[in-house]
Amino acid sequence: MGYVDVAGVRFTLPDGRVLLDDVSFRVGEGACAALVGENGAGKTTLLRIISGDLTPDGGSVARTGGLGVMRQFIGSVRDDTTVQRFLVDLAPPAVREAWDGVEAAELAMMEADDEPTQLAYASALGHWGDVGGYDVEVTWDTVTVAALGVPYDGCKYRELASLSGGEQKRLALECLLRGPDQVLLLDEPDNYLDVPGKRWLESRLIETRKTVLFVSHDRELLARVAGRVVTVEGGGAWVHGGDFASYPAARTARHERMADLRKRWDEEHERLIDLVRTLQQQAKNSPDMAARYHAMQTRLAKYEAAGPPPDRPPDQHVAMRLRGGRTGVRVIVAEQVELTGLMQPFDLDVDYGDRVAVLGSNGAGKSHFLRLLAGQDVAHTGDWRLGARVVPGFFAQTHAHPEWLDRTLVDLLWHGEPGRPGVDRGRAMATLRRYGLAAQGDQLFRSLSGGQQARFQVLLLELSGATLLLLDEPTDNLDVLSAESLEEALGAFDGTVMAVTHDRWFARTFDRFLVFGSDGRVYEAPEPVFDEARVQRTR
């Protein structure tokens, strides 16, 4: 068993802004606590401070029990990491070290076969055994079978990038939940998971006796799992000791209390200033009053030095706008399309104005289909075409954009790209402001939080003039308010929308449902279908 104790943590960003100030909370043994807050509030930063990746400018973190960490960007890994390396990196430090020792010794054996090298290899293997490496390999086997349906030996050299986002997440979660670490930090573990996957995660988090601190924007998951809620907002953090059902009321009450305290402080401040002014006048003709005047001045100074209580955090504003434009009536016509090896051939007609949700389990080929329509190179048979004036705009958070990483947002907007005209700084800043990204204008893309990156990608769609939106899991990473804003923007969009989603609440806003069945059949359903066994009506 383990716990996490965060005390008085302060963290300043490279540009000098204070992101976190005096953050204190505790996650006790066996507790399952949610960490919530808007995009960019500092949740990931806080988890990185707890895990020791970042050093705070003040305060301290105490914890016991081994620590397992799942990062937000798992699911969009696009480098050449293998499944094996990924599992090794999720293992406790001693296992990781022993593994690296074995690998180094193996390499040395390829170079030289002399006695010291052989003995070093034998001793590395011995060390691997001592740290429980052979048991770990048995666990990995269970993990890959559970997550991917393949034994460890059958997939260890597979590149992680070849797994779908949901499969990557599932692999990490199986590994951490079955592993020895007693404290788990999970940064948006539910992103990219299909609905059965989300339900599985919910039940595992409820069952586990480990101590868990997890970030999520999914209200359904929060409602089912969180026993307490830590909120990062306004540069600080506060804890709601109850579950998520009672959280909104607690937060409102807290904000009202803060506003009230602040109002009282301001009123008292006004009163003291008035008193000082009055006494100053009276002091001119009375030495007695002069003494009272000075005393009152001191009192005011002390009051001001103590400072006002923090005001309630400002409401954030996000107003996404997607314009679109009139196209031909037939938008997508597909005949007997089959993505090689992923599904059986199917026909599809999508008309102007349709809102099509693409549903189905992880790894069914939904993302590949969207990429095909976006004009990317995807192996397939059968015919498909887009109608007149249909300009596809593609959005996928799992798509790596290495060319964006080291450029600022204003710069990316200024230069534009094929199909998206550049805009000047004034227009760029005005648009960024509507997306709650005004403060990030001169930041490098790589330094944005996960949700800020997602918002920026929607912003690029806005500027692109697309008339067919192809969205792959657009609400993942977005905070609740941004997801609502996206939903509104899609409602007002003049054009056609096709979105892959596992977000039960978002799916409800669509009017056609294309299901990629796990048996390889692609069919249309009158209602959202969230798992094989049954068809469910959304709330």
Add this chain to the structure above:
Amino acid sequence: MTLALLPGTVSDASVDQAVSRLVVEFGQRLDQQVVVGVVRSCREDLSGTPADALPELVERLARYRLDPAGD
């Protein structure tokens, strides 16, 4: 793991297998007792190695010691 065996008494599958193969390989040049001795000492030096990997490593090390020049 059964590593607490006394020197000279080590005798297990990894030793037996290595001995029979190496005797075929080196029997022309070396006395069988020499091969057995080298294999046993290799097995001792490799104590602490996981059982699964032992046969291969014992044989490999013994081959190296019996014929340091390599072929």
